[in-house]
Amino acid sequence: MTRFVRPVLFLMVALSLVLAACGAPATTAAPAPTKAAPTQAVEPTQAAEPTEAPAEDPMAMYAPDAVEGDVVTAGSSTVFPLSERMAELFQQEGFAGNVTVDSIGSGAGFERFCKTGETDVANASRPIKDSEVEACAAIGRTPIEFRVGTDALAVVMSTENDFVTSLTKEQLGKIFTGELTTWDQVDPSFPAEAIEVYSPGADSGTFDYMIEAVVAKVLPKVDEKDDLKGAEEKLLGLEGAQFSEDDNVLVQGVEGSPYAIGYFGFAYFTENQGGLKAISIDGVEPNQASVDAAEYPLARPLFIYSDATILAEKPQVAAFIYFYLSNVNDNIVDVGYFPAPADALQGAMDALKAALGM
Numbered sequence: 001m002t003r004f005v006r007p008v009l010f011l012m013v014a015l016s017l018v019l020a021a022c023g024a025p026a027t028t029a030a031p032a033p034t035k036a037a038p039t040q041a042v043e044p045t046q047a048a049e050p051t052e053a054p055a056e057d058p059m060a061m062y063a064p065d066a067v068e069g070d071v072v073t074a075g076s077s078t079v080f081p082l083s084e085r086m087a088e089l090f091q092q093e094g095f096a097g098n099v100t101v102d103s104i105g106s107g108a109g110f111e112r113f114c115k116t117g118e119t120d121v122a123n124a125s126r127p128i129k130d131s132e133v134e135a136c137a138a139i140g141r142t143p144i145e146f147r148v149g150t151d152a153l154a155v156v157m158s159t160e161n162d163f164v165t166s167l168t169k170e171q172l173g174k175i176f177t178g179e180l181t182t183w184d185q186v187d188p189s190f191p192a193e194a195i196e197v198y199s200p201g202a203d204s205g206t207f208d209y210m211i212e213a214v215v216a217k218v219l220p221k222v223d224e225k226d227d228l229k230g231a232e233e234k235l236l237g238l239e240g241a242q243f244s245e246d247d248n249v250l251v252q253g254v255e256g257s258p259y260a261i262g263y264f265g266f267a268y269f270t271e272n273q274g275g276l277k278a279i280s281i282d283g284v285e286p287n288q289a290s291v292d293a294a295e296y297p298l299a300r301p302l303f304i305y306s307d308a309t310i311l312a313e314k315p316q317v318a319a320f321i322y323f324y325l326s327n328v329n330d331n332i333v334d335v336g337y338f339p340a341p342a343d344a345l346q347g348a349m350d351a352l353k354a355a356l357g358m
Contacts, residue, residue: 058358062319065094069316074102075109075123076205077247078151078265079302082335083123086324089331093323097316105245106205113305114141120317122305125151125205125265141307144355146321146348148328150338152286153209153298154269155279160258163190166280169297173218175261176210177234183259191259197241198253198262202232204245206264209300211235251276267336291338301344302337308355318356325349 060066073083080103087099104112106124113122114136122128128143136143155172157164163183167175174180175195183190200207216231235241242253247264254262255275266286269278278286281297290296304324311318325348329339339345 059322062315062322063094064090064319064323065096067095067316067319068097069314070097071099071121071314071317071320072119073100073121073123073304074104074112074119076106076125076302077103077200077245078125078204078206078267079123079148079304081267082149082302082328082332082337083121083304083324085331085335086328087320089327090320090323095316095319099320103245105201105203106208107203108245110135110305114139114143117141120306120310120314121321124303124305125300126208127301127303128305136307141309143305144307144351146304146306146325146351147301147340147344148304148324148348149302149332149340150291151300151302152266152291152296152338153206153213153263153300154266154286155261155263155281155298156254156269156276157261157279158255158258159275159277161277162258164261164279166283168282169214170218172281173214176215176238177218177231178238179218193259194240196253196257196260197238198250198260199235199241199243200247200250200264201243201245202236207235209298210263213298213300265337270336288333288338299338301340311352311355318352321352325352 071087073087080101083101087101090099101123102109106122106126109119109122109124110128110132112118114132117139122143128145133143155167164186167186171180171186175186176197176199180186180195182192182194184192186195199210211228211231212226215235216226216228219227219230219234221227222230236243242250244250244253247268250262250264251268251272254260255272261279266278269276269286280286284290284296286296286298291299304321306317306321311321325345329345332339340348
């Protein structure tokens with residue numbers, strides 16, 4: 001070949017290669033296959049555990065507005081203002097029936113409850129006696145005791161009295177047996193004036209308490225026991241003494257003379273402090289602190305009583321007692337008394353529920 005031909009051929013081959021390269025369609029690389037994410041097993045949804053319904057209150061059937069009928073109570077004049085307050089509140093909470101509260105003394109109250117069977121509840125400022133339990137049994141009743149509070153028995157004189165501030169239990173006992181009849185016999189510095197005694201009557205639990213706690217203690221024992229009968233005869237036979245089951249009569253009598261002395265539940269003292277003063281006994285004043293500390297020597301328990309058959313046959317009575325026990329501590333101080341020990345009040349509630357089969 002000539003020199004001229006070879007370069008031309010070389011140029012033509014090179015040009016054809018370039019044209020071939022430019023004209024060929026571009027090849028797109030296939031994307032790499034996407035790696036599938038691992039499949040997670042889905043656990044089946046667990047059904048929520050059913051929520052337990054709140055427990056039904058077994059005492060709901062004894063709500064004041066859930067029962068009907070009447071409730072009849074009678075007894076202690078001391079417990080009277082407390083039971084009266086609870087009856088009023090029971091009705092305010094929806095009870096549509098009547099609640100009768102008679103103030104006739106603890107003894108008379110037990111007679112109506114245990115002998116004649118006229119009442120559903122007996123109010124008492126002392127524990128029930130064995131003879132009264134026997135009387136209840138004779139008419140098919142078994143008394144159930146419910147402690148509702150504590151009373152500080154108030155020994156009172158007129159605010160016009162300016163010479164007595166404190167007496168001992170022994171001096172008090174001698175006054176109520178007639179051994180001391182004038183104030184100067186109690187203390188030579190006192191005036192030589194006759195002592196005027198005002199006392200609850202023999203049907204009163206307050207009278208019984210004074211006999212047992214004070215009067216019998218200054219008399220000789222009989223067969224190594226306190227002579228309760230002799231003490232009762234001494235007080236009832238006291239010349240010039242005035243007796244009444246109505247504490248308001250006693251209040252008026254004591255207020256009317258600076259030489260008078262009387263005793264009754266603390267609530268009646270708190271209602272009449274304008275004309276009365278409470279005497280310290282053995283140097284201890286009757287108040288919340290001395291009662292709580294078990295220092296006041298004339299503190300005593302307060303009770304109401306009923307019967308399991310009555311509670312079963314008359315749900316309104318069970319409802320009243322349940323309401324009473326549930327609310328008494330919110331009202332008792334305002335009435336003029338003091339709360340029962342917590343274990344005693346709980347024992348009363350337990351006794352009620354046991355009687356109702358709960």
